[in-house]
Amino acid sequence: MRVGLFVTCLVDLMRPSVGFAAIELLESAGAEVYVPPAQTCCGQPAYNSGDRADALALARKVVGEFEGCDHLVVPSGSCAGMIRTHYADLFADDPAFAARAAALAAKTHELTSFLVDVMKVTRVAGRYDGTVTYHDCCAGLREMGVKAQPRVLLAGVAGLTLKEMPECETCCGFGGTFSVKFGEISTRLADNKCRHIIGSGADAVVLGDVGCMLNIEGRLRRRGDSATRVLHVAEVLAGKP
Amino acid sequence: MHFKARAHERLNDAQLQRNLARIQGKFVQKRREALTELDDVDATRDAGRDIRQRALDNLDVWLEMFERNAAARGATVLWAETPADINRLVLEIAFRHGVKSIIKSKSMVSEESALDHAIEAAGLTVVETDLGEYILQINGYEPPSHIIGPALHKSKEEVSELFARQHGTPRKDDIAALCLEARGVLRRHYLAADMGISGGNFFVAETGSVVLVTNEGNATLATTLPKVHVAISGIEKVVPTLEDVATLMRLLPRSATGQSISNYVDVLSGTKGEGEFHGAEHMYFIVVDSGRTEVLASEVREALRCIRCGACMNHCPVYQNVGGHSYGWVYPGPIGAILTPMYVGLDKARDLPSASTLCNQCGVVCPVRIPLPDLQRKLREKAFERRLGTPGERFALKAWSWLARRPALYGLAARVGVRVLRIMGGRRRMIHRLPFGHGWTDGRDMPAPRGRTFRELHRQRAREARATQPVPPR
Numbered sequence: 001m002r003v004g005l006f007v008t009c010l011v012d013l014m015r016p017s018v019g020f021a022a023i024e025l026l027e028s029a030g031a032e033v034y035v036p037p038a039q040t041c042c043g044q045p046a047y048n049s050g051d052r053a054d055a056l057a058l059a060r061k062v063v064g065e066f067e068g069c070d071h072l073v074v075p076s077g078s079c080a081g082m083i084r085t086h087y088a089d090l091f092a093d094d095p096a097f098a099a100r101a102a103a104l105a106a107k108t109h110e111l112t113s114f115l116v117d118v119m120k121v122t123r124v125a126g127r128y129d130g131t132v133t134y135h136d137c138c139a140g141l142r143e144m145g146v147k148a149q150p151r152v153l154l155a156g157v158a159g160l161t162l163k164e165m166p167e168c169e170t171c172c173g174f175g176g177t178f179s180v181k182f183g184e185i186s187t188r189l190a191d192n193k194c195r196h197i198i199g200s201g202a203d204a205v206v207l208g209d210v211g212c213m214l215n216i217e218g219r220l221r222r223r224g225d226s227a228t229r230v231l232h233v234a235e236v237l238a239g240k241p
Numbered sequence: 242m243h244f245k246a247r248a249h250e251r252l253n254d255a256q257l258q259r260n261l262a263r264i265q266g267k268f269v270q271k272r273r274e275a276l277t278e279l280d281d282v283d284a285t286r287d288a289g290r291d292i293r294q295r296a297l298d299n300l301d302v303w304l305e306m307f308e309r310n311a312a313a314r315g316a317t318v319l320w321a322e323t324p325a326d327i328n329r330l331v332l333e334i335a336f337r338h339g340v341k342s343i344i345k346s347k348s349m350v351s352e353e354s355a356l357d358h359a360i361e362a363a364g365l366t367v368v369e370t371d372l373g374e375y376i377l378q379i380n381g382y383e384p385p386s387h388i389i390g391p392a393l394h395k396s397k398e399e400v401s402e403l404f405a406r407q408h409g410t411p412r413k414d415d416i417a418a419l420c421l422e423a424r425g426v427l428r429r430h431y432l433a434a435d436m437g438i439s440g441g442n443f444f445v446a447e448t449g450s451v452v453l454v455t456n457e458g459n460a461t462l463a464t465t466l467p468k469v470h471v472a473i474s475g476i477e478k479v480v481p482t483l484e485d486v487a488t489l490m491r492l493l494p495r496s497a498t499g500q501s502i503s504n505y506v507d508v509l510s511g512t513k514g515e516g517e518f519h520g521a522e523h524m525y526f527i528v529v530d531s532g533r534t535e536v537l538a539s540e541v542r543e544a545l546r547c548i549r550c551g552a553c554m555n556h557c558p559v560y561q562n563v564g565g566h567s568y569g570w571v572y573p574g575p576i577g578a579i580l581t582p583m584y585v586g587l588d589k590a591r592d593l594p595s596a597s598t599l600c601n602q603c604g605v606v607c608p609v610r611i612p613l614p615d616l617q618r619k620l621r622e623k624a625f626e627r628r629l630g631t632p633g634e635r636f637a638l639k640a641w642s643w644l645a646r647r648p649a650l651y652g653l654a655a656r657v658g659v660r661v662l663r664i665m666g667g668r669r670r671m672i673h674r675l676p677f678g679h680g681w682t683d684g685r686d687m688p689a690p691r692g693r694t695f696r697e698l699h700r701q702r703a704r705e706a707r708a709t710q711p712v713p714p715r
Contacts, residue, residue, distance in 0.1 A: 007695050009645070011695055012655065012694050012695040012696055013655055013658065013659055013690055013694060013695075014659075014688070014690045014691075015690075015691070016691060016693065016694060016695035016698050016699075017691075019695040019699070020695075020698070020699075035699055037648075037696065037699070037700065038648035038649075039648070039696075040644075040645040040646075040648055040651050041641070041642075041645035043642070043645075045638065045641060045642075046638060046641075046642045047618070048599060048618060048621070049595075049621060049625060049630075049634075049638050050618070050620075050621030050622040050623070050624055050625030050626070051622075051625050051638055051639070051642065052622055052625075054638075054639065054642035054643075054646075055642075057642070057646055058642060058645055058646060061646065089615070138598065138599075138600035138601060138602070139601075142600070142601045142602070142604070142605055143601070169602075170558055170602075171558045171598050171600035171602065173558070173598060174598065175597070175598025175599060175600070176598075176599075177595075177634070177638070178595070178597070178598050178599075179680070179681055180678050180680035180681050181595060181634065181680060182245060182248075182595070182596060182680070183679070183680030183681055183683055183684060184245075184248070184249055184252060184680075184683070184684065185248055185252070185559055185562065185563060185596075186598075186680075186681075186684075187683070187684030187685055188252055188562050188684075189558050189559070189562065189598070190684075190685065191684075192558075192562070213688075214687065214688050215685065217686075217688045218671075218681070218685035218686045218687055218688060219684070219685045219686075221669075221671050221685075221686040221688075222684065222685050222686050226669075230688075
């Protein structure tokens, strides 16, 4: 099974370890991983800012890069959601290309849901000695149906205890360009999230989107919390936190 | 002043923040519990969506049927194209019937035209009878902050202080006592009024009725005691049948306040007939367009399905923190972020469609399945086409997309960028100040990248893997 890995621009720039953890997880699950070397961005920043033309151009690039794969896996609910649920809208005026985009959308998965729902993985290699809490990122949860899958996999990580926090489904305030454009509101939402994370008593928060990780970690550190770790679920599952 | 500046004030208003924190989560929990009473929530929401959509798809047909049936029961249907028309029609009716004093039950549409001010400017008196609206009225016409709980932003103590000041009564710190005091004041107005104005949750085409959903019973009194009743609502509020209303009523109170049914549901059809005990002698409907036809013809037409339950704002993390006044006009929260730009102009509310994280919490709770984030995005597209954003934003966005379409150049820029950011991050790997990103770094650090991109590391690993492979024999 040939699985295309779209690491996302944020992993490429900010946290390459997430991409390598994803490769390990996919290979352990028995997939042959293909990483297109020229991959960049799914077009979501343009799309969500109203710049349809640029979003369209980037979406064409992604479709071209990955349509030959059996599956497309993304270690981000947000970018997976862009491809799965929003490419159709972008190509509404181009039926020929829309069919190609729809075919790719149908085989696009967020990483943990691919591992659990498609590859039927129940055990992973990772080990983590400590207590973590899980933050459900918005697009993963509400566009891709990611809720139980990361928890199933985290339950299989040796040494790890999961302690849920209140409002784990409430947005952390990242929202892409929103985080800069409406920085004050974004910070307040991040601060609420940090309070719940700290209140849970966990020594790390685990989640599935690097954008939200930057937001939460940035706020934790500014609050003076240098202890609580902010980890991508792929890093924890692969044992590379 | 735009949304961002207003939100800044609200975020730094300690009293308001305490009040918002107090109500946060209450509606969410109550709605969740109430919806468990329905056998099939999703199917009921589908039915609600379909009923509202069917009404919108043939709006002219249902409105004409409504007008015919309302007229047959002795009511007069008037059409208001603009907010000014609403005020003009109300005053014409008042003068025709020699009205001096008016009582009102809740009407958000009348907020669109600032009707109370127009009534007072014409020398008549008007008293709001919804408790929340009354509180706001006696506080110098403070604007509502929520569509079903207009004074939700106020604490019990603030109301207590306001009542003592305006009524000249001793301070009360018990909510029941405050309600009784308001009831005592309002009762006199009900009995003295010669005209009652209400909103309209639904107009029913098959019967020519207006449906009013309330908890305080004030609408029942305001619409049946005075000799004249005027019901004001938007053209989009028409539904074909009473059975449609029954389905929507399974959703509306549950989504709004978490009640199985509101305390009162009035279905008012026509004037008081021969031998009938209740009802107004003269009944008017003011059916308001005021931008709705334009919405119907636009990409955001689904917003007109709204049944004004408020679930989208109750669940919106942005609304929960900045409050309703930040949105600047009649309708706050996610639905307001769509309706306000459509009704008052995108250039006057250019922040609003962008003022959400697109987290879609609103979309998943909407009882009539309005895809609120998608509609916000459609307005962002309009704003982008019309260049309403700042040149800096536009440049950054365009530059990013331009680079992302050129993988080699993107790779080079990325390699340079992550190295610079890494140095900026210092030993603690945290950037405290980003030159073009103070929106981020004013309240947060930016975790610094590791110094090399995934793409370069991956290429290097592939090279190393090839180098360690044995050379195949010739």
